[in-house]
Amino acid sequence: MIPAAFDYHSPQSLDEALSLLKQHGGDAKILAGGQSLIPAMRFRLAVPAILIDINRLDDLRYVEERGDHLAIGAMTREHSLEDSSAVRSSYALLYDTAVVVADPLVRNQATVGGNIAHADPANDHPATMLAYGATVVAKGPNGERTIGIDDFFTGLFENAMTDDEILTEIRIPKPAAHTGGAYTKLERKVGDYAISAAAVQLRLDGDTVAAARIGLTNVSPVPMRAKAAEAELVGKSISDAVIEAAGKAAAAECDPSPDLRGGVDYKRDVTRVMVKRSIQKAVARAKGGK
Amino acid sequence: MSEHEVTLTINGESVTRSVEARTLLVHFIREDLSLTGTHIGCDTTSCGACTVLMNGKPVKSCTVFAVQAEGAAVETIEGVAAGGELHPLQEGFWEKHGLQCGYCTPGMIMTAKNFLAQNPNPTEDEIRRGISGNLCRCTGYNKIVEAIQYAAEKLQADAGGE
Numbered sequence: 001m002i003p004a005a006f007d008y009h010s011p012q013s014l015d016e017a018l019s020l021l022k023q024h025g026g027d028a029k030i031l032a033g034g035q036s037l038i039p040a041m042r043f044r045l046a047v048p049a050i051l052i053d054i055n056r057l058d059d060l061r062y063v064e065e066r067g068d069h070l071a072i073g074a075m076t077r078e079h080s081l082e083d084s085s086a087v088r089s090s091y092a093l094l095y096d097t098a099v100v101v102a103d104p105l106v107r108n109q110a111t112v113g114g115n116i117a118h119a120d121p122a123n124d125h126p127a128t129m130l131a132y133g134a135t136v137v138a139k140g141p142n143g144e145r146t147i148g149i150d151d152f153f154t155g156l157f158e159n160a161m162t163d164d165e166i167l168t169e170i171r172i173p174k175p176a177a178h179t180g181g182a183y184t185k186l187e188r189k190v191g192d193y194a195i196s197a198a199a200v201q202l203r204l205d206g207d208t209v210a211a212a213r214i215g216l217t218n219v220s221p222v223p224m225r226a227k228a229a230e231a232e233l234v235g236k237s238i239s240d241a242v243i244e245a246a247g248k249a250a251a252a253e254c255d256p257s258p259d260l261r262g263g264v265d266y267k268r269d270v271t272r273v274m275v276k277r278s279i280q281k282a283v284a285r286a287k288g289g290k
Numbered sequence: 291m292s293e294h295e296v297t298l299t300i301n302g303e304s305v306t307r308s309v310e311a312r313t314l315l316v317h318f319i320r321e322d323l324s325l326t327g328t329h330i331g332c333d334t335t336s337c338g339a340c341t342v343l344m345n346g347k348p349v350k351s352c353t354v355f356a357v358q359a360e361g362a363a364v365e366t367i368e369g370v371a372a373g374g375e376l377h378p379l380q381e382g383f384w385e386k387h388g389l390q391c392g393y394c395t396p397g398m399i400m401t402a403k404n405f406l407a408q409n410p411n412p413t414e415d416e417i418r419r420g421i422s423g424n425l426c427r428c429t430g431y432n433k434i435v436e437a438i439q440y441a442a443e444k445l446q447a448d449a450g451g452e
Binding site (some may be wrong): 105 | 334375
C-alpha cells in the first residue's frame with residue numbers, strides 16, 4: 001500500500017514550519033512521528049496534498065520540570081518519557097502510560113505531541129492528560145497560546161487548534177503532596193489499541209479523596225473524562241465500596257462502540273475494572289507506595 | 291508530488307538517490323538499493339518484519355518515508371555480519387533454532403541488536419518486553435528468547451575477554 005502523492009517540506013525551524021503552514025493552510029498536514037499518519041495515508045484514509053515534516057525541529061524535544069509543571073516538547077519521542085528520571089520519580093501516571101503506548105519500535109519514532117494532536121480517543125495520552133489537567137501550548141502566526149486540556153479535544157480526530165497552529169508543548173502540573181496516579185490498560189496484544197483503559201490522578205487528605213480526575217481511553221467518540229466517577233470519589237473516605245461505585249459510574253457514563261475488541265456491555269465492564277484498578281494503585285501511590 | 295535527492299548511509303556506505311516523497315523507507319531499501327533482507331510483513335505498522343536501525347534506533351521502515359532518512363545512518367540485516375563473520379545474534383539464532391520460516395528474523399535481529407546494546411545483561415522478562423514490537427508466527431518466541439540470551443552471553447564474554 002503506497003500513499004497518494006504529496007509535496008514534502010522539511011522545515012529547519014519552527015518559524016519556517018509556521019510560515020509553510022500559513023501558506024498552505026488546510027491543504028497541509030503536519031508530520032510528527034508519523035506512526036498514526038503514515039498508516040492512515042497508506043490506507044488512503046488521509047490524503048494530504050502537502051506534508052510539513054517537523055522532525056528536524058530538535059528544539060521541540062525536551063522533558064523537564066519548570067517551576068510548577070513538567071514541560072514536554074511536542075516532538076519528544078515516546079521512548080524518552082520512559083527514560084526520563086523526572087517522569088520515573090514524580091509522574092507515575094505518565095510513566096505507566098508511556099510504557100504501554102503501541103510497542104517499543106513505534107515508541108522510538110512516535111511523539112507525545114503527535115499522540116495528543118491526533119485527538120484519537122484510542123490513543124493513550126489523551127486520557128492521561130485529561131486526568132492530569134494538562135495544558136497544551138499551540139503556536140501560530142500571531143504567537144503562542146495555551147489551551148486547557150478540557151477544551152482541547154473537540155471531536156473525533158479534531159482538536160481546538162486552528163489550521164495555522166502547531167502544538168509545541170504539553171504542560172503537566174507538578175503533583176502536590178499526597179497525590180498519586182495510575183494508568184491501567186487492557187489490550188489484546190502489545191501494540192493494539194486498548195479495549196479500554198483508565199487514567200486516574202487523585203490527591204488524598206488523610207483517607208479522604210480531596211481531588212480526583214479520571215480519563216478514559218477508547219470508550220467514547222471523543223477522549224473523555226469520567227466526571228460521574230470522579231464525583232463518586234471526591235470528598236469520600238476511600239473504601240472498596242467507594243471505589244466500586246466509581247467504577248460503576250464510569251461504566252455507565254462511557255460510550256463505547258462494538259468492534260473486534262468486544263461488544264458494548266463487555267467494554268463497559270472492562271472500563272469498570274480498569275477504573276477500579278487505577279484508583280487502587282493511585283491511592284497506594286498517594287500513600288507513598290509503588 | 292515532489293521528488294527529492296536523499297543522501298544517507300546504509301550499512302556504512304554513503305548512497306545518494308532521487309526519491310518520490312511518498313516512497314517508504316522499506317521500499318527504498320528493497321527496491322532502490324536491492325537489499326531484500328529487510329522484509330515487508332503486515333504493511334500496517336504491526337509486525338516489525340521491516341525493522342531497521344535508523345541512527346541506532348530500531349524503527350519500522352514501512353512507517354518512515356525514505357526522504358525522512360536524509361542524513362541518517364541506516365543499518366539493515368545485511369550490515370550485521372561484520373567482515374563475513376556471523377554476529378553473535380545470528381550465531382544464537384542458528385544455535386538455538388531461533389527461526390523456523392525466517393520471515394521475522396531480520397527484524398528480530400535488528401531489534402535485538404539495539405536492545406542488547408542498551409541492556410547487555412537482560413532478564414528473560416526484559417527480552418520479551420524488548421521484542422514485543424516484533425511478531426513471530428512460528429516459534430512461540432521461546433527459541434528467539436534463548437537465541438538472544440545466547441548472544442547476550444557471547445557478547446558479554448567477548449567484551450570481558452578484551
